[in-house]
Amino acid sequence: MKLASRFMPQYKPKKANKIALFVFLVLVVAIAIFQPVSLAVISGIVLLVIVWSKFEQPKIDRYFGALRDERNGLSICEFAKEFDTRVVDTWIIRAVYEQLQAALPVNHKIPIKASDNLLETLKLDEDDLDLDLVEEIAQRTGRSLENCEDNPYYGKVITAKSLVLFFNHQLVANAT
Known part of the structure; x- marks a missing residue:
């Protein structure tokens, strides 16, 4: 007989490969050293995404807050x-x-x-x-x-x- 679903295992994310992480870090450092303009562009894009998310997250929170209130008790x-x-x-x-x-x-x-x-x-x-x-x-x-x-x-x-x-x-x- 199969176990009840409440005993089902939780999701276990796969661990990041340490070699892949090392290669990524080496690439970031290489870009910073050899392409400072590219680094400035990438930094600007990252900064824009961070600023945009600060303005967007309150809208998302309001939407899902209303959805949660509407579904209270479910x-x-x-x-x-x-x-x-x-x-x-x-x-x-x-x-x-x-x-x-x-x-x-x-x-x-x-x-x-x-x-x-x-x-x-x-x-x-x-x-x-x-x-x-x-x-x-x-x-x-x-x-x-x-x-x-x-x-x-x-x-x-x-x-x-x-x-x-x-x-x-x-x-x-x-x-x-």
């Missing part, structure tokens, strides 16, 4: 009720719910609804979905990302519910 239970747990793996339901919460650009937990649009409602970046979030959910659920083009939900994941259903159609990693 939990993973309401999210899970949107799925037939005899058909959909409860580990996938929990992993999607928790990793979506962790991916939001705020420090507090926002209750997720199955109908939430990942890009519009949750304001997630498409690249973050494709690169980070999918890997995290796959790791936690033990699902493979191989042959995802054969999945009926491939290219159609726009809501939290469709993300759950996408992973439910992926094979368990050991079974591939």
Whole structure:
């Protein structure tokens, strides 16, 4: 019998390769020494991003604060009720719910609804979905990302519910 989803392992980020970090630092120093103009341009861009984020973050905090207040009292239970747990793996339901919460650009937990649009409602970046979030959910659920083009939900994941259903159609990693 499979363990309850509350006992599912947490996401464990892969450790950075020390050689890659060393190479990156050597490149930064080389640019600083041999291309001071490039360093000034890069520093200017970094400074602009920092200043822009200081003005943008309060708007994001207000948006998600209002969303949290609107959803006061909702939990993973309401999210899970949107799925037939005899058909959909409860580990996938929990992993999607928790990793979506962790991916939001705020420090507090926002209750997720199955109908939430990942890009519009949750304001997630498409690249973050494709690169980070999918890997995290796959790791936690033990699902493979191989042959995802054969999945009926491939290219159609726009809501939290469709993300759950996408992973439910992926094979368990050991079974591939």
